Amino acid sequence: MNDTQRRILLGRVVGAFGVRGQVKIESWTEPREAIFRYQPWTLRDPQGAERELQGARGRETGKHLVATFPGIEDRDAVEALRGTEIFVPRSALPPPKAGEFYWVDLEGLRVLNVDGADYGTVSHLFSTGANDVLVARGERERLIPFVEPDFVKSVDFDAGTILVDWDADF
Structure with a gap:
C-alpha cells in the first residue's frame, strides 16, 4: 500500500472530560499535542464504523489531551466515542529527520x-x-x-x- 492510502493510528478517545463535551485523547505523536496538526482525521469506532473529522482542537493536561470536536457538545456524545481510534494518511506526516524513523x-x-x-x-x-x-x-x-x-x-x-x-x- 502506498503512502497516500496507508493510514497511521495516531491516538484514541479514552473518555469524557467534564460535562460540556470535551474529549480525553491518548496521543502517540511526539510531542503529544502534535496530533492536532494532522487533520482531517478518520475516526473508527469500536464497531468499525468510520467517519471523517476536521477541526478538532485541544490542549495538554497531565496524562491526556483534552479536545473539542465539532458537533460534540455533551458528555453522553463523548462517551459514545470511547475507544474510537484516530487515523491519518501516512502522507499527512512530515518526513522524518535524518536518523529518525516512523x-x-x-x-x-x-x-x-x-x-x-x-x-x-x-x-x-x-x-x-x-x-x-x-x-x-x-x-x-x-x-x-x-x-x-x-x-x-x-x-x-x-x-x-x-x-x-x-x-x-x-
Missing part, C-alpha cells in the same frame, strides 16, 4: 543479524519506557531492543532490511 515505516522490513541469519519481518514496535522494542516474526517471534548502534546496526529502506546484532538463541 515505526510504521519499519513494519514489514526484513530483519537480518550480523551473521546472516534471517529473523523474519518487523511486525511492530512498542515502547517499554527504557527503550523501544522491535518485534520480528519469522520461524519464531523475537523481541529486539531498538537501541542504535548497540543492537540495531543499520536500517536500509532501499534494500528493505534492518541489520541487527542479536543472538539467534534469544
